[in-house]
Amino acid sequence: MLARSVSLAALLAVASPALAQTLITGTVRDPAGSPLSATRLWVAGSSIGATSDADGRYRLVVPKGAAKVGDSLAVRAIRVGFAAMERRVRVGGDSVRLDFALTPVATALEAIVVNDARGAMPDAAMRAPAADRAFASREARGATAKKASTGGERATRGDARGDDIASAGILTAAVWDDLEHWKEYRRYLDRAGQGGQNPWNLDPSHATRPAPIARGSSRSALDLGFLVDATGSMGDEMQFLQSELRDIVTRVHDAEPELDIRISIVFYRDRGDEFVTRTLPFTRSVDSAVAFLAGTSAGGGGDYPEDMNAGFAEMMRQDWSRDVAPRMLFVIGDAPPQLYQDERYTYREAIREAGGDRIAMYPVAASGIDQPTEYLFRAMAAMTGGKYIFLTDDSGVGESHEKPDISGYEVEKLNELMVREIRKYVRGYLGTRAVAANGRP
Numbered sequence: 001m002l003a004r005s006v007s008l009a010a011l012l013a014v015a016s017p018a019l020a021q022t023l024i025t026g027t028v029r030d031p032a033g034s035p036l037s038a039t040r041l042w043v044a045g046s047s048i049g050a051t052s053d054a055d056g057r058y059r060l061v062v063p064k065g066a067a068k069v070g071d072s073l074a075v076r077a078i079r080v081g082f083a084a085m086e087r088r089v090r091v092g093g094d095s096v097r098l099d100f101a102l103t104p105v106a107t108a109l110e111a112i113v114v115n116d117a118r119g120a121m122p123d124a125a126m127r128a129p130a131a132d133r134a135f136a137s138r139e140a141r142g143a144t145a146k147k148a149s150t151g152g153e154r155a156t157r158g159d160a161r162g163d164d165i166a167s168a169g170i171l172t173a174a175v176w177d178d179l180e181h182w183k184e185y186r187r188y189l190d191r192a193g194q195g196g197q198n199p200w201n202l203d204p205s206h207a208t209r210p211a212p213i214a215r216g217s218s219r220s221a222l223d224l225g226f227l228v229d230a231t232g233s234m235g236d237e238m239q240f241l242q243s244e245l246r247d248i249v250t251r252v253h254d255a256e257p258e259l260d261i262r263i264s265i266v267f268y269r270d271r272g273d274e275f276v277t278r279t280l281p282f283t284r285s286v287d288s289a290v291a292f293l294a295g296t297s298a299g300g301g302g303d304y305p306e307d308m309n310a311g312f313a314e315m316m317r318q319d320w321s322r323d324v325a326p327r328m329l330f331v332i333g334d335a336p337p338q339l340y341q342d343e344r345y346t347y348r349e350a351i352r353e354a355g356g357d358r359i360a361m362y363p364v365a366a367s368g369i370d371q372p373t374e375y376l377f378r379a380m381a382a383m384t385g386g387k388y389i390f391l392t393d394d395s396g397v398g399e400s401h402e403k404p405d406i407s408g409y410e411v412e413k414l415n416e417l418m419v420r421e422i423r424k425y426v427r428g429y430l431g432t433r434a435v436a437a438n439g440r441p
Helices: 008-014 130-136 142-148 162-166 182-194 232-255 286-294 308-316 347-356 371-384 414-430
Strands: 022-029 040-043 049-051 057-062 072-078 085-090 095-097 172-176 221-229 260-268 277-283 327-333 359-365 388-391
Touching (some): 040 057, 049 057, 049 232, 221 232, 232 260, 260 286, 277 308, 327 414, 347 359, 388 414
Parallel strands (some): 022 095, 221 260, 327 359
Antiparallel strands (some): 022 057
16 A cells, blocks of 8 residues: 555654644646546555546545644655656645646566565666656565565566556466465464554464365355455556456356356445445356446545455355355455444454355455554465465556565466466365466366
8 A cells, every 4th residue: 555664653643733634635647737547646654545536636635633734744646657756745724735747757567587585676677767666666676586585487567558557467466375384374473463463353373274075075166256445545456456357257267167156246445435335246247247347446545444344244245155165255455444343243253254154265465554464364364264365566566565474485477376276276175186386277
């Protein structure tokens, strides 16, 4: 979501006397004055972010207590194909205006080949303008350096220009199975507990892989759920995620034609937004799933947590198969759940219910998650027999992605990773032929 060189808590600590809610509004345009949509904007050092709309307009909501009269806030803007920009605005009332004019830059994103693990920035990134490098990377794209330690495989970024900007195969990610690396996971849980990274009242230290299903007892079917954060902070990646999910769903359907595949999608935002949840019930129509994905864009939000709990409540009440069939739930987001006091169904109930119904959760962490959210996402996976997936900086899409507390992972294209993991889970569940690393049986 946002780089945190200064924490929001630090802002809160100095904000006295405090203003009521402050709005920062404006437009983003190119040098010719044409509006630029899908530009990611945020208040530096906080989780306050938004994405410009089709008219180039944006709206940042600075919560009560986060700034005082006279404060100078840095607002940053990033869009693929343009040089990043930072402008400062002095808080002087309930509303302030700040416009941006971004300068185009060459955006041919070349393949990355990392030759060592010293944390060096990839060549393509080194050739980017200095402003882009400053905003685009944390610790010189550390995720890429970690990949180097596993053998220096190639991760193709693709071409992010023109009509190809939302094509599949651009996002890069890695997958991690804490249940397969149990000793490392226990050490991580100890570190996280000592570091105060578990405010979730979750103890995954006794998580185990669900017992195998007797061979031949399950139905050749697949329930595939997608729970997706659709708030404004996801705008820089959501257009890509939509294309990736289209590709993933279609490829699984084509590769496993004998499977009875059903798809359900739940988008969630937060209270006070245009919607809290928006749902596609389980359907066998890939076309319907694709149309539903394309029909929702990122918007709303404004603070860091989102109403993920409402999303879980909606997703878990969908018509999941009640007989013996593989069930997978991909939770895609960049923020933790809001902890509203009046909630009756939360991530805790969802994890418990998913574990009992053998619904494996595969959380997908987008840019900006913090350490407590990593703990939550990894606990979701471990406690339901799933795996943890996290996007990386290699694609050049979105803001800097937090390095996970994991070593030895490999980076690859998100669509290939997810297609392979879906097929591996299904084949393992059904007790049939294995799926190789390249996704082919």
